[in-house]
Amino acid sequence: MNELAVIFDMDGVLIDSYAAHFAGWSQMYRELNVPYTEADFAADFGRTSRDILFRRFGTELPDGRIRELDERKEALFRNSLRKNFTPMPGARKLIDTLDAAGFRLGVGSSAPPENIELCLDLFGCRKKFAAIVTGQDVTRGKPDPQVFLLAAEKLGVRPPNCAVVEDAVHGIEAANRAGMASIALTGTATREQLSHARQIVGHLDELTAEAIRNLIGQRKQGCT
Numbered sequence: 001m002n003e004l005a006v007i008f009d010m011d012g013v014l015i016d017s018y019a020a021h022f023a024g025w026s027q028m029y030r031e032l033n034v035p036y037t038e039a040d041f042a043a044d045f046g047r048t049s050r051d052i053l054f055r056r057f058g059t060e061l062p063d064g065r066i067r068e069l070d071e072r073k074e075a076l077f078r079n080s081l082r083k084n085f086t087p088m089p090g091a092r093k094l095i096d097t098l099d100a101a102g103f104r105l106g107v108g109s110s111a112p113p114e115n116i117e118l119c120l121d122l123f124g125c126r127k128k129f130a131a132i133v134t135g136q137d138v139t140r141g142k143p144d145p146q147v148f149l150l151a152a153e154k155l156g157v158r159p160p161n162c163a164v165v166e167d168a169v170h171g172i173e174a175a176n177r178a179g180m181a182s183i184a185l186t187g188t189a190t191r192e193q194l195s196h197a198r199q200i201v202g203h204l205d206e207l208t209a210e211a212i213r214n215l216i217g218q219r220k221q222g223c224t
Contacts, residue, residue: 005106011109089205094205110147159179183207
């Protein structure tokens with residue numbers, strides 16, 4: 001099994017959803033009359049909404065209420081995204097290039113399936129992805145590697161033959177722990193914060209199929 005794969009995070013990698021997510025969280029917290037800042041948002045970026053809510057309210061609210069808040073926040077996010085869908089620069093070109101070069105493609109995201117389905121529909125590239133793993137498919141969110149290991153399993157590609165494109169510190173840690181070649185896209189986090197990535201880029205246009213193939217090869221050699 002010598003196939004290679006690239007697994008993409010979605011938010012901040014394939015789509016610029018920062019503003020839509022912040023708007024969703026902000027509105028939900030306003031409804032609860034709970035203070036919320038952009039610093040709070042940035043500190044939790046890359047985690048599942050469920051994890052974020054449990055970390056903040058787990059000892060105060062029953063599970064059912066946590067689930068209601070999770071669903072409310074994600075519905076607010078989707079409403080915002082439909083009004084202002086913004087693909088990340090170079091994302092569609094990279095997807096097309098990797099697909100043409102024979103890479104198997106997957107999404108490994110903390111987002112719920114409704115979010116990912118909406119994004120890929122708006123993007124118009126759903127058929128190019130052979131595997132999608134969502135926040136509902138895992139029991140442990142990033143930085144645990146479960147999401148990427150499950151994506152590799154669904155793709156039928158061994159973890160050392162996979163690269164992950166991520167924008168969050170927790171996501172890069174998860175990719176590293178999965179034994180995959182981690183590629184960090186700056187924007188959500190700084191180059192310094194993402195320094196544990198195998199490669200760091202400022203734009204997706206900097207990535208090519210050949211460069212990712214070489215990066216996977218280097219990662220595998222480093223583990224032998």
